[in-house]
Amino acid sequence: MTDLNGRPDRPAGAPANTPTSNPVLKRALVWGGILAAVILVVGGLVGFLVAGVPGLVSALIGTAIAVVFMAVTAGSILLANRFADSDLFVGAFFGIVLGGWIVKFVVFIVLVVLLRGVDWLEPVVLFLALVAGVLGSLVVDVVVMLRSRVPYVDAKLPKAPSED
Amino acid sequence: MDATTVLAEINGNIATVGYGLAAIGPAIGVGIVVGKTIEGVARQPELAGRLQVLMWIGIAFTEALAFIGIATYFIFV
Numbered sequence: 001m002t003d004l005n006g007r008p009d010r011p012a013g014a015p016a017n018t019p020t021s022n023p024v025l026k027r028a029l030v031w032g033g034i035l036a037a038v039i040l041v042v043g044g045l046v047g048f049l050v051a052g053v054p055g056l057v058s059a060l061i062g063t064a065i066a067v068v069f070m071a072v073t074a075g076s077i078l079l080a081n082r083f084a085d086s087d088l089f090v091g092a093f094f095g096i097v098l099g100g101w102i103v104k105f106v107v108f109i110v111l112v113v114l115l116r117g118v119d120w121l122e123p124v125v126l127f128l129a130l131v132a133g134v135l136g137s138l139v140v141d142v143v144v145m146l147r148s149r150v151p152y153v154d155a156k157l158p159k160a161p162s163e164d
Numbered sequence: 165m166d167a168t169t170v171l172a173e174i175n176g177n178i179a180t181v182g183y184g185l186a187a188i189g190p191a192i193g194v195g196i197v198v199g200k201t202i203e204g205v206a207r208q209p210e211l212a213g214r215l216q217v218l219m220w221i222g223i224a225f226t227e228a229l230a231f232i233g234i235a236t237y238f239i240f241v
Contacts, residue, residue, distance in 0.1 A: 016231055019212045019213035020212075020213025020214070020215055021212075021213040021217045022212070022213075024217050025216075025220065029219075032188070039198065066231065068225060069231065070227070070228075070231075073216075073220055073223050073224060074220060074225070077216055080192040081216075086181055090202070090205065090206075092199060093200065097198070097223075098194075098198060100221070101194065101227070103188070105227075105230065105234075108231070108234060109183075109234060112234060112237050113237075114239070115238075116238065118239060123238040123239060124239055125240070126238055127235050127236070127238040127239050129233045130232075131232055131235070133166070134228045134231050134232060135228070137224070138224055138225060138228055141220070141221055141224050142221065144220055148217070148241055150214045150217055164175060
């Protein structure tokens with residue numbers, strides 16, 4: 001493999017073998033955040049109109065849970081890619097990604113159990129906001145992936161205008 | 165007391181079984197996605213970036229089902 005140190009499109013300090021997926025995942029996180037803001041506003045408004053203040057709070061919590069937990073996958077891949085130069089990269093990568101996944105679900109189940117019996121929440125609004133958040137972040141992920149440009153090989157390419 | 169009561173009595177909420185299923189299905193799905201990605205990266209390490217993006221989309225779709233399945237706890241009484 002050619003020496004990739006000193007590539008101008010790579011931030012200083014990043015591992016030389018950083019996989020080419022990083023820009024796509026970062027963009028997905030940014031757009032996921034924008035989508036979260038939109039769903040928070042719309043869902044909060046609808047929840048407030050349907051069920052008052054409990055509906056508003058439920059919509060906010062449901063959307064936040066969905067978007068944050070869906071973003072953990074991309075975040076864990078980005079974190080794992082920081083170890084790209086390590087000899088243990090493959091093991092560390094899947095350990096971090098799958099470890100993050102299982103921790104996320106344990107936390108999610110605990111949250112669901114804790115929030116179930118609370119009387120200041122509206123369960124149906126919370127559920128619908130969560131589904132809206134999950135489906136919305138799936139749409140964002142697919143759109144970002146389809147519009148992304150990931151090179152087949154890890155070589156230096158001219159930068160696309162959309163890439164930073 | 166009839167045979168159904170003796171042999172197959174279930175106490176509590178049957179929806180609990182659904183939460184178990186909501187965990188098993190995505191677990192198998194993510195296992196396949198990640199396993200196949202490991203296979204692909206082992207064959208062609210230079211494709212790791214592309215395969216990571218595909219793996220991420222695969223995990224996202226699979227875990228969406230898990231989230232919705234477990235969140236039904238809110239609406240099933």
